[in-house]
Amino acid sequence: DAKTTQPPSMDCAEGRAANLPCNHSTISGNEYVYWYRQIHSQGPQYIIHGLKNNETNEMASLIITEDRKSSTLILPHATLRDTAVYYCIVGGINTNAGKSTFGDGTTLTVKP
């Protein structure tokens, strides 16, 4: 499975949009991009996933570049409870990236 690169940390003001980038330049044609987040001492929480089209759900939006080599997770109105480590991983749909590598993720800190 392809590996991903994320900035180690980001800050965001409460109420503003948080844009978290992810590079996955070696992604293959059948691999999806998944985003999870992990709040301290809890299990990861699924956020969103996509193949090539932009996706939106109640939590976030996922923007995938046309060449699929990078993507951006957008939290439209960040709250203090969105402070967490955000993981971008790529993998096959059949295991929902279950066998993919979790990188170090981006620690997002939402500040009042």
Added chain:
Amino acid sequence: GAVVSQHPSRVICKSGTSVKIECRSLDFQATTMFWYRQFPKQSLMLMATSNEGSKATYEQGVEKDKFLINHASLTLSTLTVTSAHPEDSSFYICSALKDYEQYFGPGTRLTVT
């Protein structure tokens, strides 16, 4: 949404003893479950893939005789850490696959003294 539970949430055991951690899918059946380990300030590391009715598949470097995995039913997978040592102290997290989505448990904090 789908719910995955783990029991216990925290456990402290003495060196040399064995500890069993349960992972249950509460409202769905999961043919496949995954076990991860997470050390402080580090990312999740996949330990093994647990398949109902068959042997688990372990990742490279994970000792199958030390970390026993049993997936006897479609809603329960267990991880037994045998002869635990202080270096096994970690946060153990399971996940279950449902409809191509992965649902994670809340994790189990193991401390070996």
